Amino acid sequence: MRQSQHFGIDVGTTKIVALAGRVEPRRRIAEVTDLGEASSRGLRRGIVVDRQAASESIWEAIESSGVKPGSATVGIAGGHINSFNTEVTLLNRGRNKVVTPRFLRRLENEALHAVELGPDEQVIHIVPRSYTLDGEEGIRQPLGLAARRVTLRAHVISGSVQSIQNLLWAVEDCGVRVSEVVLEPLAASESCLTEAERDMGVALLDIGGGTTDIAVFWRGALTHTAVLPLGGQSLSSDAAFGLKVPFEIAERLKIRYGTVLSTTVDTFAAVKAKDRHYNAHFLSQILEYRGREILEMARDSLDKARVRNFLTGGAVLTGGGSLLDGMTELTEDILDLRARLAAPRRVRGRIKPLQEPQYSTAVGLLYFAAKSSNLKPQHKGASATTFGSIVAAIKSWFGGGRSKMGLERRR
Ligand SMILES: Nc1ncnc2c1ncn2[C@@H]1O[C@H](COP(=O)(O)OP(=O)(O)OP(=O)(O)O)[C@@H](O)[C@H]1O
Numbered sequence: 001m002r003q004s005q006h007f008g009i010d011v012g013t014t015k016i017v018a019l020a021g022r023v024e025p026r027r028r029i030a031e032v033t034d035l036g037e038a039s040s041r042g043l044r045r046g047i048v049v050d051r052q053a054a055s056e057s058i059w060e061a062i063e064s065s066g067v068k069p070g071s072a073t074v075g076i077a078g079g080h081i082n083s084f085n086t087e088v089t090l091l092n093r094g095r096n097k098v099v100t101p102r103f104l105r106r107l108e109n110e111a112l113h114a115v116e117l118g119p120d121e122q123v124i125h126i127v128p129r130s131y132t133l134d135g136e137e138g139i140r141q142p143l144g145l146a147a148r149r150v151t152l153r154a155h156v157i158s159g160s161v162q163s164i165q166n167l168l169w170a171v172e173d174c175g176v177r178v179s180e181v182v183l184e185p186l187a188a189s190e191s192c193l194t195e196a197e198r199d200m201g202v203a204l205l206d207i208g209g210g211t212t213d214i215a216v217f218w219r220g221a222l223t224h225t226a227v228l229p230l231g232g233q234s235l236s237s238d239a240a241f242g243l244k245v246p247f248e249i250a251e252r253l254k255i256r257y258g259t260v261l262s263t264t265v266d267t268f269a270a271v272k273a274k275d276r277h278y279n280a281h282f283l284s285q286i287l288e289y290r291g292r293e294i295l296e297m298a299r300d301s302l303d304k305a306r307v308r309n310f311l312t313g314g315a316v317l318t319g320g321g322s323l324l325d326g327m328t329e330l331t332e333d334i335l336d337l338r339a340r341l342a343a344p345r346r347v348r349g350r351i352k353p354l355q356e357p358q359y360s361t362a363v364g365l366l367y368f369a370a371k372s373s374n375l376k377p378q379h380k381g382a383s384a385t386t387f388g389s390i391v392a393a394i395k396s397w398f399g400g401g402r403s404k405m406g407l408e409r410r411r
Pocket residue numbers: 011012013014015016040045046077207208209210211212231232233234236251254255319320321322323324325357358
C-alpha cells in the first residue's frame with residue numbers, strides 16, 4: 001500500500017466509498033487521487049447494526065483504494081439525526097467592541113448550552129446562519145466589525161451518541177483516525193450546489209439506498225436539514241414483493257427498465273430478467289407509488305420548516321436513487337419546484353466514474369476536510385465562522401470503552 005493520506009469515507013447503506021485526495025481551497029477544485037469502493041454490510045438505514053461486518057466492508061473499500069489509511073473525514077446520516085434553528089445574544093465587553101474569533105467562539109458555546117438535548121443526544125454541528133450586530137440584521141461575516149450586542153442565528157444538528165459512536169468505532173477498527181464527522185447532506189451540498197443556488201434558496205435531496213437526506217439553503221445559509229428513513233432500496237424491495245422475485249432481480253429490473261412515470265409505460269409492455277417476463281407497467285406503478293411517498297415526505301419536511309415557497313433555486317437531486325428514470329419530473333410535480341439532477345462539481349483527476357450522483361457525499365467530505373484544515377490556522381476559532389464539528393466531544397465519548405475488533409491483524 002502507498003503512503004498514508006487523508007480520506008473522505010462515505011459509509012452508505014449500499015456501498016462504502018473511500019476517497020483519497022485533496023481540495024485546492026482557493027480554486028475549490030477537488031483533486032481525487034484514489035478511489036476505493038466496496039459493497040456495504042452491517043448497516044441499516046444509515047446506522048451500524050453489525051460492527052464487525054461494517055468494519056470489514058470499510059476496510060475492503062480502503063484496501064481497494066491502494067492507499068494506507070491515515071486520518072479521515074466521515075459522513076453520518078440515519079433516522080437518529082435531529083435539527084433545529086436557534087438564536088443567542090451576547091454583549092461584547094471587549095476592547096473597541098471588535099468582534100473577535102474568541103467572542104464568536106463564546107457565542108457558539110452559548111448556543112451549544114442553550115439547546116435542549118435528550119440524554120443520549122449530542123450536537124454534531126452548529127452552523128452559523130447569520131448575525132445581528134446592534135440591530136443590523138443579516139450579517140454573514142461579523143469578524144473585525146465593532147458591535148456591542150451580537151446575536152447569532154444558527155442551525156443545530158444533533159444525533160444519538162450511541163449511533164455516532166458505533167459508526168466511529170467501525171471506522172477506527174480499520175486503523176483510521178477520524179478527524180471529523182459531517183452530516184451527509186451537508187457534504188453532498190458542498191460538492192453539488194452552486195453559490196447562486198444557495199443564495200436564491202435551494203433544497204438538496206440526496207436519495208440514497210436506505211435514506212433520503214435533505215439540506216435547505218436560503219440567502220446563502222443552511223436553514224433546514226432532515227434525514228428520511230426511505231431510499232432506493234425501498235423501491236427495489238417493493239418491486240421484489242410485488243413481482244414475487246428475489247431482491248437482486250428486482251434491483252436489476254428497476255435499474256434497467258424502471259421508471260416512476262407509470263403513465264408513460266405501455267400497459268402490455270414486457271421486460272425480461274433471467275428468461276422470465278414481467279409486466280413493465282406494473283413495475284412502474286410499484287416504483288411510482290414508493291417514489292411518490294418519498295417525495296411527499298420530502299415536501300412535508302420542507303413545508304414543516306416553512307421553506308418550500310422560498311426556494312427559487314429549486315430542488316437539486318443527487319444520490320444513486322435520483323438516477324431512476326422520471327425522478328426529476330416527479331419531483332417537479334410533487335414539490336412544485338424546478339428540479340435538476342446533480343453530480344459532484346469541479347472534480348479533477350483520472351478517476352472518471354466519480355462524476356456520478358452516487359459519489360456526491362464522498363467528494364463533499366474531501367471539501368469539508370479542506371475547509372477545516374484551511375481555516376484553522378487563519379483564526380483559531382474556525383468553527384465559529386464555518387461549519388463547526390464537535391469532534392473533540394465525540395472523541396471524549398470513546399472514553400475507556402474503545403475496544404478494537406479483530407481487524408488489526410490485516411494491517
Ligand atoms: N441507474 C440507476 N437507476 C435507478 N436506481 C439506481 C441507479 N443506480 C443506483 N440506483 C439506486 O441507488 C441506490 C443507492 O444509492 P447510493 O449509492 O447513493 O446510496 P448509499 O450512499 O449507499 O446509501 P445511503 O446514502 O442511503 O446510506 C440503490 O437503491 C440503487 O438501486
